[in-house]
Amino acid sequence: MTTRNVICPGCGACCDDIRIDFIGNGNAKENENEDSHGLIIKNACKMGHAKFLQATSDQRIRVPLIRDHQDRGKSRKASWEEALEKAGRILAIARRPLIFLGSDITCEAMQAGLLLGEYLGGVVDSGTSISDGPTVMGIQEAGQVGATAGQSKIRSDLAVYWGANPLESMPRHMSRYAVYPRGHWTRRGRFDRTVITIDPRKSITAENSDLHIRLKPNTDYELMSALLTLLHGRSPHPSVENVTGISIDQMNEILEIMKGCNCGVIYLGSGIASCNGKHRNVELALHLAAELNEFTKFVIGPLSSNCNTGGFNQTASALYGFPFGLDFSRGYPRYNPGEYTTVNLLRERDIDAALLVSSNLDAHLPATCAEYLAKVPTVCIDVIPGPMTQFADVVLPGVIDAIECEGTLHRFDGVCIYSKSIMDSPFSFAASNEHILNQLFDVLLNLGVVSGQKQYQYNYRALPNC
Ligand code: SF4
Numbered sequence: 001m002t003t004r005n006v007i008c009p010g011c012g013a014c015c016d017d018i019r020i021d022f023i024g025n026g027n028a029k030e031n032e033n034e035d036s037h038g039l040i041i042k043n044a045c046k047m048g049h050a051k052f053l054q055a056t057s058d059q060r061i062r063v064p065l066i067r068d069h070q071d072r073g074k075s076r077k078a079s080w081e082e083a084l085e086k087a088g089r090i091l092a093i094a095r096r097p098l099i100f101l102g103s104d105i106t107c108e109a110m111q112a113g114l115l116l117g118e119y120l121g122g123v124v125d126s127g128t129s130i131s132d133g134p135t136v137m138g139i140q141e142a143g144q145v146g147a148t149a150g151q152s153k154i155r156s157d158l159a160v161y162w163g164a165n166p167l168e169s170m171p172r173h174m175s176r177y178a179v180y181p182r183g184h185w186t187r188r189g190r191f192d193r194t195v196i197t198i199d200p201r202k203s204i205t206a207e208n209s210d211l212h213i214r215l216k217p218n219t220d221y222e223l224m225s226a227l228l229t230l231l232h233g234r235s236p237h238p239s240v241e242n243v244t245g246i247s248i249d250q251m252n253e254i255l256e257i258m259k260g261c262n263c264g265v266i267y268l269g270s271g272i273a274s275c276n277g278k279h280r281n282v283e284l285a286l287h288l289a290a291e292l293n294e295f296t297k298f299v300i301g302p303l304s305s306n307c308n309t310g311g312f313n314q315t316a317s318a319l320y321g322f323p324f325g326l327d328f329s330r331g332y333p334r335y336n337p338g339e340y341t342t343v344n345l346l347r348e349r350d351i352d353a354a355l356l357v358s359s360n361l362d363a364h365l366p367a368t369c370a371e372y373l374a375k376v377p378t379v380c381i382d383v384i385p386g387p388m389t390q391f392a393d394v395v396l397p398g399v400i401d402a403i404e405c406e407g408t409l410h411r412f413d414g415v416c417i418y419s420k421s422i423m424d425s426p427f428s429f430a431a432s433n434e435h436i437l438n439q440l441f442d443v444l445l446n447l448g449v450v451s452g453q454k455q456y457q458y459n460y461r462a463l464p465n466c
Contacts, residue, residue: 007419009104009402010048012304012412013170013177018044020052020422045171055400055423059384062426065395075395080429087355087379087394088443094353094377096329097122100342102358103306104400105433106407106419110308110315112437113357118320118328119444123351126312128324129341130364134273135302136313136323137337138282145290147265147299149177149413155297157185158261160196162285163220164269165203169305170412174208178265185262194257198223199271213254216245218276224284226251231291259295266300301413307402310410346372354378355440357433358398362387381436398433399425405432 006018021040037056041049054060064083065075078086091097099117101110103126110126117124128136147155159178166173174180179193186192197209198220206212215223223244226236230251241247258264266289272281282302289300304310313323320326322335325342338344342361345351346369353376362370370387380392389395401407402419404426409417430436 003422006422007402007409007417008044008048008051009307009400009409009419010044010051011170011307012309013173014307014409014411014417014419015044015048015172015176016417018042018048018052047171051400052403054383055403055426057384060426061382061385061389061395061397064397065389065392067393083394083396084439084443085447087396088440088447090353090377090379090393091120091122091355091440092444092447094120094122094351096351097353097355098342098345098351099124099355100357100359100361101126101312102356102360103127103309103312104358104360105308106401106405106409107308107311107315108407109357109401109433109437110312111319112434112441113355114316114319114326116355116437116441116444117326118333119441121328121331123325123327123329123340123345124316125325125340125342125345126316127306127309127360127364128313129337130343130361131270131306132273132302132304132309133324133337133341134279135268135270135282135304137279138273138286139302140323141279142283142286143290144286144301145293145299146301146414148415149411152263152265152299152301152413153177153181154183155185155263156183156261156265156299157192158194158196158257158264160198160258160264160266161205161209161303162198162266162268163271163273163275164197164267164303165199165201165205165271166267166269166303166305167204167208169269170303173267173303173412174205178267194261196254196257211254211257213246213250216243219244220272220275220281221277221284223251224281224288227255228284228288228291230255231288258292258298261296263297264292264299266298267303268300269303270305304412308409310412310414311408314410314414314416343369346370352376355381356388356392357381357437358383358401359388360386381433396436397427397430399427399430399436401433405434407432407434 001022003020008015008018019042041052064078066078101113180190182189195209196211197206198213200217226240229236289298292298317323320333325340327334327340374391378392379394380389381396381398383398406421425431
């Protein structure tokens, strides 16, 4: 059987042209040389390919696991009901649990997680706080002159990658949306487009660009300030050349290209948000794009490489008014990045339990934070085993959202995409991560009455399915 136009949840590009061929019953390998596991995936990049293969992987977590502290902390298999109740008890007795919702889950699951966090009076955070948080904050400060990926694809003849390396983080971005497609001003595709990369590293994207501006690390703010000064018809202080490593002539050259294009797009990567200046860099970049509109059409947008990072920001903002790092300990949502965000909470040892949903936190946390996380009772909902599931007290098998269940994803440009499932969940006990979180909520509702450990004074909204 063949399924066409499948949406890939591998990264923020959400490519919607994937073709999946199912061989046999979906378990047999096609041949000995190809690790296809019953699936032949066409059009996807390596990352997307790996994402789809998770569904039939031998490595997959298929049964709930509970850490047995009386057996030297070894994990043992458990029934779904037992694992769910244990997870509920861990969260029920916690005074300030952290609910971390990874970027691989749908907006529906994120909503369920947010409601759970509100009910528990915990802190709900997402991948945004460890990757694109400064970008979101910069947009809140300065506003965004934005466009959808389709508009950029059709109109733009200049692509500027600032602190971004899409050829590795979002492999099909250039070929589907930004550089190679033909458009209104770019009848010959790549030949009619100019690509500038501004990055201290000589990345693979930089090598494939027409111009690589190799500024010194952590000097993005200074370079943008100098560009804005030149744009205003003044000369920046000559010391900016030493600070940034870029000559004023070269800055003028960049500006001439920018002012001379028909339509330009600046793609902001996590490089600009993670260096000195953080959200102030993003804020200045947004001002630069806005002011370039005095000369030509210019738009700007974040290139969030994780699949549904934007989905959490949108869902949390719609429900509570804040995009990430929401603290419900006082019964109403509070937002203070740097205080209620995952790394800060762990560094300050300010949580006493954690629920990690598709978190992949091991790739991002500083060692001291990971050490503390390993000490507190943790519930993990995940698809593939990793360091987080190794030390979790309860591991619940996760469903691969947008592959095994339908749901909403937000593409890197903020466009909402509804993905249909291409196969059913392999578990009889859980249809989706949203379903798992709702079941956990039901367990908590029961425990809340019995234990009396918490005072449920919160304004819980009884939405459908909760
Ligand atoms: S670029 Fe991203 S969305 Fe597209 S196929 Fe690759 S991983 Fe999937």
